[in-house]
Amino acid sequence: MERSASINADPPRQPGSHGSCGGWRNWVGFWLLGLCNNFAYVVMLSAAHDILEKQESKNSTTSAPPELVGNVPSGNKSNSSGYDCSPVSTGAVLLADILPTLIIKLFAPFMIHVVPYGFRVLFCVAMAATSFLLVSFSSAVWMSIVGVIFASISAGLGELSFLSLSVFFDRNVLEGWGSGTGAAGVAGSLLYSGLIQAGVSPQITLLIMLVVPLVMFASYFYLLTPVPSLPQWRRSETEHPAEDSPEQERLIKESEDEERETSASGRILFPLNVAEDRSTGPLTLKEKGRVIKGLWPFVLPLGLVYFAEYFINQGLMELLFFHNFFLSHAEQYRWYQTLYQVGVLVSRSSLRCFKFRRVWIFSLLQMMNLVLLLFAVRFQFLPSAWIVFALILYEGLLGGAAYVNTFHFISKETESRYREFAMATASVGDSLGIALAGGAAFPVHDYFCSL
Template sequence: METPGGGDASTEDERAAPIVWNVLDRRTYWRNIIGFWILGLCNNFSYVIMLSAAHDILSTQEGANTTRPTPPPNSTQMPSASVPGGGTNRGGRFDCNSISTAAILLADILPTLIIKLVSPFLIHLLPYGYRVLFCCFSALTSFIVVSFSVVTWISILGVVFASVSSGLGEYTFLSLTAHFQTEVVWGWASGTGAAGLFGALSYSGLTQGALTPRHTLQLMVLVPVIQWASYFCLLVLPPTFSNWGLENVDGSAARRDRDEGLEEQPLIPSGGSGSMESHLNFSNKMQIIQRFLKYTVPLSLIYFAEYFINQGLFELLYFPTCFLGHSAQYRWYQTIYQAGVFASRSSAKCFRIHRIWIPAVLQFVNLFFLLSVVWFSYLPTIWIVFAIILYEGLLGGAGYVNTFNNISEETSDREREFAMGAASIADTMGIAISGAVALPFHNWLCQLG
């Protein structure tokens, strides 16, 4: 029988040992992939929930400032009000909130953007264990604050907590993939896609059924608890990896050995919280960032286009004669979009895309088409919009998973941890710019007579 390192075993003991190692390695392999899948799911869950609840948050709390009657406790229909004074704009050409859902998007993404801009140069000073605990605490706080909020600004504050959790988590866990086998990147990407689908679907389903938006958000406090358990109980961290200390050893050699199915060898010390980034100076980091602009710039454009659609146009794609109400239409747009994202982010094993500019161009085609639909209102049925939104999600998810897979494969062991984390700013930058543009655009449309 051949041993993991090659060569023939000559004794019974030598034949038995590789079997044990193979079984243990297989279990570790799948525990880590599943662990990163759950981390991706939980990390993006609060972010997705806040975007799915954006229409309800604004409608409910703006309507609370009026004297109009409120709906029954279990109703998902939100009160209307005239503008100014809050509520929705029922007198203009479009049926929309006086504050765009892009306001929720900006609160959900700007803290993430700040974290990702700073993290490439400072985050290696903070051990991974503390980062994960802070992510879980911020997510828990976000659900509690928004669910008990009675005014919009407090809800926005809760959304900020969700953004901090998601942004720090994405940078942390993408960097952490450098210490594991390469397949965990696929597990992470698929999990983040699942967060979109399950987050939007659970919110839409629960609010369409028996629960109010407030009670639905309160139920979501279980998510950060699962995230904590996945990291601290499920992942099999390298034996040389420290969650809490600032002194650790470089995990690049361990990662290479795990990829090759070999027993781990002694590793070379590095300075700082298990991070390989400490080997890179400022010039090295800027060179890495520049080298992968061919992936990160198209990814930013993809996310600009799709989030302009999601937060600038979704609420305006309203079909008055549809069997779904306005709030329900918005929620199901989000759900269908996330279904497409989940499918494509889980597709890395099936097909690969190296030219990320292709889905970027196609996403802008979607943007201009749906913009024409909003302006001219020529589509006869909501089902066509559902199909386009599903396609939109497929493009966005494909751009994300292929960007990080390409970067992971094209970096050396010492570059990979920094490159994966730094590249995560691409989608955030596109989303932030999109929210900044979609907000005034939406408000301008809502003021049209």
Template sequence: MSEVEEEQMDNVIDPQSVPVDLTQNKTVKIRNLVAFWLLGLCNNYAYVIMLSAAHDILGSKETVPENDIDKPDAMFNLTHSTGINRFDCNPVSTGAVLLADVLPTLFIKLSAPWFFDYIQYNILVGICIVTAVSSFLIVAFSHVLALSLLGVVFASVSSGLGEFTYVSLMAFYEKNVVSTWSSGTGAAGFIGSLAYAGLTEAGLSPRNSLLVMLVVPLSMIISYWGILVSSPTMRQSQDTIHCNEDRQCLIEDDTKDCKDSHLTVKEKGRFIKHLLKYMGPLFLVYFAEYFINQGLMELIYFKGIWLSHSAQYRWFQVLYQLGVFISRSSVNIVKFKWLWIFPILQWCVLILMFTVAYFAFMPTIFIVFAIIIFEGLLGGGAYVNTFYQIRQDVDPKYNEFALGTTTVADSAGVSLAGAVALPVHNALCAL
């Protein structure tokens, strides 16, 4: 072989050193897009189910007669015999379930950006699957409220760790996976809340409804290890897989020396200030919408219609998740560069829903249905547009860190909403 030919061969990039989204293989691209949609669906499913079942979970299970344990509402619901107030309240706000469903997520997201890049993705995904299975089993078979809340905590760990893991993983794939992931998470909300409401309304007990949901962690296994095409830049062996013979790392069009494949703590700390323009609007949107969902929704009750109080709450959750699903799937059709439009409108919805709960002036439940769908549209739109902008605008060197770290904003907003919902619930129920 001539020297010229040898030089040409040296200049050829090994396909295994190039991220899969840089190949022109349409089958690979389709598999990755489908995989991220399914991963979004599976990751958020347990989280959504626990919020949809929140009104049921809060019931005192010790008071349920054994012969009623398989009735749709008897497994969780508390039979109230201590009078009626204007809001027909549970003794404890569903904000308690929200806190159990989000505080572990917040802790994970606050700590993960600083050291999780040293843990293989396969290990992180395995933990997500095990905790998701545990959450469904614990809540399904528990007859004690404290144990049920522990099951909700496991769902939170699975969802929080999964969101950080998969959103960070998007940095190694083409930008359109942001859209399919977001659509999948929106579908999780709609399908999950609809499935739970539909199964329980059809007469299946909450316990059996939760056991049916065990198919979801199995689907996550298939999606991640069976459908997703592993990117050569994924963290399997940070010192070898990123690099060619010249010790250069390839992530899309960016090159960097392999010894710098991890950002330092100082670099991460300095870069966080650049993420505030994304995190601020997302935090405010999620605070408003989850204060509505877990602090006000359960207090809005239309008597004398075809739906019971528990059923109304479940269907409020379904319609909210429908709005989220539509907007999280829309980024390839409608994009918003000005992210602050979402918190402004969402806080207007919050004020409106507070007046609806407090003054009980709404003449029909269908108006509330429409408001709740709009609330979901705003929440989903804020989420998908935020991460789409990060994926497009942030330097590839910081993309993985930026995507994962920004997930802290929504969990912080949800956590604060749950904390505020508890005293507001107690104050309103005391009236």
């Protein structure tokens, strides 16, 4: 099932030798992979919420007297709080959507190198399709949660695999990947909401979305130019020394020149003066530890950015409700989410025009956002929803910019031998931040709703 390609000693990237046409194919391929990989993750929260609500409605209909069912407030809102609160039961869906991803990203980089990329993609396609089917046909809460978990597994394994895969291509495919993942948020939320608004049931909507895993399959196997079948740290020098084409030798030389320039500037993540660094066998545990240590200047700021924005999204956004506004609470919340996704899409598509290495600045600005909105929820001093709209758009811009710049500079400043492992390992940063934010949002939400 895995496509074959000639394998180079210690290759940093292999974009193929098809000129500009091949470069555009790869860019579009990674854009589609990013879109499809994050699509189910984006859709699952909304879809699972709708189906859980339907199941709760069935339960209340069968357990409550008919004359009382019509008097149950929509959304099960709390009447004892000054805030228009809803139950936090959907927080379980959020954690189901991120915890499997986090576990995969923590452990998979140490063992996933034995699995060819083609098999990983097939597994991600199967998990995404199964998630849509499970949530669509769920007849119990646990089935919906299992469906969300499958979507999380697909997204987590896909992200670390495709980020690792990008090192075999020209670095501009990261622009395509980042833009595609940003587009997934906008496309997923708008498509799902649009179909539901048009009167299509959640079940049929999810069945329609089964086309997305098929697009992922076609993008990898038929759109991308051939890539090596195993990660670079599994190869030995004896496999291929005489098989390099002139084009491949040129690419390797360009990458080595770039590494020397980066090293001279003092911005190489991992030192080149250790003898074992130039070995061609599998990475040792010591080397992996050094790689992980070198990644902290990027992973920590990325985790803080995502902690702040998901704390806002899951813990505060619902509470930023303006009564004297032409949009209802549900409509305000929907526009918050949409503007956030638009901001992410714009900034994740900006790498060609804007590169910023000091990603910690994004963390600082995002934490300032969190503090401002936390006080805004507590003291309600913001005069209009329009200000919140602007802040939420700004929040999305910061998060997307932090993501694409983090992985761009990790790819650029890491020696080729470590690059694939580094890209896979660094992807844990955003998931860790999201998981911590999900846990922290529960008590904050409960506190405000109890006031």
